[in-house]
Amino acid sequence: MNARVPITTVPQQVPQQLRIVLVDDHAIIRQGLRSILEREVDLHVVGEASTAADALAVVEQQCPDIVLLDLKLGTGADTEGLQVCSELTARFPGVGVLVLTTFLDDHLVLEAVHRGAKGYVIKDVDTTGLISSIRAVARDESAFDSRSASVMMRSIRTAPEDPALTEREQGVLELLARGLSNREIGSRLFVSETTVKFHVRNLMRKLAVSTRAEAVYEASKMGLI
Structure with a gap:
């Protein structure tokens, strides 16, 4: 059995x-x-x-x-x-x-x-x-x-390139302003999600902010792109 x-x-x-x-x-x-x-x-x-x-x-x-x-x-x-x-x-x-x-x-x-x-x-x-x-x-x-x-995109004024931001960071910033997620940004820029997170952290550090939305707001005031 x-x-x-x-x-x-x-x-x-x-x-x-x-x-x-x-x-x-x-x-x-x-x-x-x-x-x-x-x-x-x-x-x-x-x-x-x-x-x-x-x-x-x-x-x-x-x-x-x-x-x-x-x-x-x-x-x-x-x-x-x-x-x-x-x-x-x-x-x-x-x-x-x-x-x-x-x-x-x-x-x-x-x-x-x-x-x-x-x-x-x-x-x-x-x-x-x-x-x-x-x-x-x-x-x-x-x-x-x-x-x-x-609205966020319109708030980003055209200005000379700021030497504090790399070309890649500026590209990430523009896509952040459009409300894209890390995965979506990576897809647009043909990089990994981990790489996007790295650039976002650098952006927030350089702009002295703690959130992505604040990064876009500060960038719009400073005319970074």
Whole structure:
């Protein structure tokens, strides 16, 4: 009689969940976003806020990875979210702020990045685009939809080549401004993703910044390309 061989079940790996806080003054928007995001196994909404004060309190309590932030909160200034962005990135540097708003204005896009946002997406973005942006921010990459990426490109003024940047670093910088990931940049420049990461680190060191989005903002002010 043959001995029965036990069947070993290999447990499937569960993707690490990204903890998300939604900051928007409209409850129906927050409910819709929660419904969309929690269809993804790696996304989990851990808190919501409708005001600046609530946003800071919820983030402190929940310690999220990502904050989806609208620029208009309640009856205050249309750009109250910019101040919230500044406070969030100053008090919680490990949190990635992704602006999700109806406003598309060159100044607002640049100002949000200057205040620490890692991305800027307009609310009519499709579900796939929004989820991709959230995951990009979680990877510490910048995230812009096509229109806000165009704003970043327009902000980069034409100027003589700066000797502090190599030709390759300038090419990487231009693609960063278009919101491309390391893999996409490598594909465009025919180099490995590891090589792109090396150039990005050098760029951030030379520009004295800590995020990709900040690198593009500083470069636009300095006219590096």
